[in-house]
Amino acid sequence: MKNKVNVAIIGLGQIGIYLYNELIKKKKDIEKKTGKKIQVVAISAKNKKKKRRFKIDKKIFYSNPFKIFKDHKIDILFESIGLSDGVSKKVVELALRNKTNVITPNKALIAKHGDYLAKLAEKNKVNLEFEASVAGGIPILRTIKEGLATNKISKVYGILNGTTNYILSEMENNNETFDKVLQKAQKLGYAEPGNPKLDLNGFDAFAKIRILSALSFNAKISKNKCIMEGIENIKLEDIKIANQLGLRVKLLGISKIINGRLFETVHPCLVNKNSYIGNVNGVMNAVITEGKPVGESVLQGEGAGPGPTSSSLLSDLLSILRGNIKYPFGISSIKRKSIKAFNNDNYTNSLYLRFEVNDKQGVLSLITNRLAKYKISVKRIIQTPDKKNKKATIVIITHKTTEINAKNCLTIFKKNKNVLKFPTLIRLYN
């Protein structure tokens, strides 16, 4: 790469504008570390006049990002619009074809089109880097691609979404309902004000798990059908009962190889309060890898926000400026294989089941008989009567059972008049 490097930023939302300011502030530091002079020659966003956190140079502003490539030879493009398709995909495609290196924090784009875009980057001999797409400031992708490069990784899991982790922590700490904490999170900017759905329903964490799987197992990004559950159905009550049992609810993303098959999932888990993962609270993220020979490695840090994200974007920048041409997924695209999917029905866990029932004789035995029929054995029962309303809460912790068994067993409770709601199921982490 020549000594003067032209940079463009597409998308000036929270991340993009912060990055823009950092690039200007750290120009000298970057030159000291790499010997390269960077110059932001173009920026693009929908609205030129929008009030932003930092002032922009309007002379280099483009309403149409595609026009940038006509006016400039761009060496490095930052894409921070964040769509899985549309402009995000088109501009990245155009850049790679023009032999422009691309850096993006866009997990939706990479989880959906990463394989295709990686191939395109390799064909054009440029870099496509996306460290910031997973776990904000934690350099987990670089760690898997380089630091743990020759390990055989068998499992990668963790807390991958700061918004939901914040909500769960606050519910527990302040004894507040989901809805109330969600409002607070939106006020603080931790959750999208308009549409927090992609955080809450597990989709965001799931995109990250897909990327982590591909890197950890040298595989193509899987398109397998997976169990994906968010935290929308976690009630304050569950958190309180968990607490009494020495447990805590965490939304975990998990990816592992079971008998040569790939299993990926995102769902709430009950973890031990004294465990490491049980103590990653608030907006923190943590990623744990299990590999040979290295053993268990833990990386923890702030998972979101412009500061941490920009730290990762700049680490990608430095890597490119130092002249390291790398495969986007650590190895060449043609060597990345597809791994067959593990059958989700056989996923096995101890379960936490909460039943809201009429406080009548025979209801408990109805439940335990049904469980017994499906060979789900009970480890613990906590029955809390609500005498006034003639209701009761029955919490059952089961021994290990499969998904399919649990599913089949529970169906009957959809239509039983003494079981007031379909039971809440939370898997215990093992």
Next chain:
Amino acid sequence: MKNKVNVAIIGLGQIGIYLYNELIKKKKDIEKKTGKKIQVVAISAKNKKKKRRFKIDKKIFYSNPFKIFKDHKIDILFESIGLSDGVSKKVVELALRNKTNVITPNKALIAKHGDYLAKLAEKNKVNLEFEASVAGGIPILRTIKEGLATNKISKVYGILNGTTNYILSEMENNNETFDKVLQKAQKLGYAEPGNPKLDLNGFDAFAKIRILSALSFNAKISKNKCIMEGIENIKLEDIKIANQLGLRVKLLGISKIINGRLFETVHPCLVNKNSYIGNVNGVMNAVITEGKPVGESVLQGEGAGPGPTSSSLLSDLLSILRGNIKYPFGISSIKRKSIKAFNNDNYTNSLYLRFEVNDKQGVLSLITNRLAKYKISVKRIIQTPDKKNKKATIVIITHKTTEINAKNCLTIFKKNKNVLKFPTLIRLYN
């Protein structure tokens, strides 16, 4: 680098022999990831006939490591003898001069001669990599050099020695004395059977802190005089009392910039039992960096042993095979500055002081008066009488005070007949 790569390993101790076996086992995997075929063409150790964990190819064995360079063009040398000088230094020098890349887990060598050897590597345009020298399998050096490259790091600290952390954990968990646990650690291979001194007295952790400082602050390796204390004087009693106070003893390495000055230290600390660092137990290591904009980053993993160490050595190998020529300390040697030392006398902490005294009237007031004279104010006193022997244990937790103050204050107790031993001092982590 050409497609066939000649590798030599000097030193076939625990680490060297494990690495040798890994290189042979993972040849194909390495080729898949880098396109390079590696060939171990020479190995060297003192004793050809020694019984080792894995079988060696005696045809490539050298008793004299220097002879290897006459017979072969070595592309990459692994130095795993582990001396700070002597053969280790000489063979690394010779290799770099011969334009051979060097990879080493030798923290003593790097902490002492890292600046000089880095310059030599840069001059000869080869790599000198030492990821395995700090925190075993945790890719912390790569993370600082690359993942956090553009952050302004202000502090790096952590648990850097697995042996001492194991000993402290076992003393607490099993209620066993230091000596007893040390014996067990030696049996399990966690502590050197002959001479565990360099682990126990803090020297090993200190070498690592020097390396971390240099990388975190883009500085030369400091030669400052520092506070270095090990765990030899930690008694089971201290651990028990700490436990009652909600605290736990950890040997921490700490490096930070205070008002533009560099402060480095290794000493036992009392940390909160509920804190993150208070829950890194057994042989685990953890390194925490504080930087802007990334915030706090935590890396945790197995800190020692052939498996984790070899994981880091191979990550260095892959980095070199992928053709990344890098500055050993992230930036060019000429750009690394010296940072003036912070005055250790001004290091400020709350203190835990344990006095063993004769249970006589006036002894407590003698102690508190002395503390008052040095303006060391008391936060908490726990006095435990031992009626039978007419003795007592007095534990005092102080408010913050400086090193020099504490030192001057405590001198008098060297010669007081009612104070039976010089008081034990453990700093509280803040």
